[in-house]
Amino acid sequence: MNLITSRYFPWVFLVAVAVLPLMFASDYKLFQFTMVVVYAIAVLGLNLLTGYNGQVSLGNGAFYAIGAYVTAIMMDKWDIPYWATIPFSAVICAGVGFLIGLPALRLGGMYLALTTFALAVATPQLLKYKLFDDYTGGVQGIVINKPDAPFGLPLNPDQWLYLFALTVGAILFILATNLVRGRIGRAMRAIRDQPLAAEAMGIDIAMFKTRTFALSAMFTGIAGSLGAITIQFVAPDAFGVPLSLTFFVGMVVGGGASIGGAIMGALFIQFIPNIADEISKAAPGAVYGLILIAFMFLLPGGLASLIRILKRKPA
């Protein structure tokens, strides 16, 4: 129990869990774990916006889509290496997020949820828009190549991609952890809890909300880029309402306003649908729904609260 309560435990545990698949998992399992990393980044992005800052977004799939397309188009049209597309995707998504954050300032709670939902509804159609066909490939989408491991590393493409996504993910998780722990993170939460008092304490709400939107979009966009490289394919219909709702489920199941919860939420949204499918081929949706409801009843604080409960129990 000593190990479990140590403050380094989560990191040791994470590194171990992260590297083990590299040695033992099949290529398909590795692909699934890579997607867990991708989803974890996206759920973290949503969590910064909704969990920490209280701006409910049901449309973060749109940022994921933009990130995915930026990477796919740059690789497909201009032969830019996969890794070099990620900074572009980050900057473009942050810009778009900031712009969407501006009108969002005027929309409280429910209305913001509805407006971002509309964004999710519109995304696939926008991606199919004829004018962009030359770049986006229209309904067909874009197929991209799987990158090989660099520097002659003895890894197959799936192993390399897992390691690459994991590295990017680790950096983003560290940045987010630093951020939410300090002055900025406290301001984000203060705005969510009690905006009037936050302002009286000197917090510029408009500035924080728009920047948090940009940050959230940036994280989600990077996830989109990694997702595109991993799946080697982008097409409009993958980026609709279900994707945005999946991120939302991941955030709530993992636990709002929790960094570690994003990882658990990502495991949930990646694996529980498969498990539901194995339990019942006839009605996987119903099984998934039941599992979701059971989770919410047993752990209303999300999976992250499970760790807190374990920590509190004396050995």
Next chain:
Amino acid sequence: MAGQAETRGTPLLRVNDIVMRFGGIVALGGVSFDVERGQICGLIGPNGSGKTTLFNCISGIYRHSRGDILFEGKSTTGQPRHRMASLGIGRTFQNVALFNTMTVRDNMLVGAHHRGSSGFAANALRLNASRAEEAAAYDGMDELLDLLDLRAVADQPAGGLPFGTRKRIELARALIGRPKLLLLDEPAGGLNHGEVAELGALFRRVRDHFKLSILLVEHHMALVMSVSEKVVALEFGMKIAEGTPDEVRNEPEVIRAYLGDAEDAHAA
């Protein structure tokens, strides 16, 4: 140097002919008074007389339609709300507005927010600037935790704590921002007899130690009259008296206003 002498002469806060309307209701009908440096100024008046409204005008939450508010001689009218803290105006809220999911310590650190300036990038990368700032934000925290008897609950979420404790957390959160003027909206409301008795001494100690002025809204007459050097009385948004506690207590207008709702004057 000339500027220094000038600011010493001007009052810390000058409320000048403030009018605030809500639709047809005139919540403040042209109120004027000054708060001097180092002064504890009581603001009294029956329910609905406009005390909280005046606080909200001073902190920029409401925009008055006439008049001006001068802080250290400079107009604050039209300044954004989030500027007030860095100007030196701190406050508590009548209904206690804490960040409920956050710990007492974090609530206080938000109170120190305006003393820092590091942004998203500096914090995410944990640059030296952000770490130095974080250390500075903790400055004075232990002292305040002891002064307000909050040490035992410092790491608990503010939401679940008893009402009296929550009021003290609000005070701690305001004080860590090192305000020059502290606006207290009914700090004794909901406290028991013993707690109220200690407040007067606490306010004096806070004023002397942090060298600030206090504008105190309070229904608890014994407390206001004992702790204030000056008292302003409002009724229906108009000032009906201003002076020393003794002067205001004996003012016929004040006696009349309070006889009309004597219960309120004794309640709380």
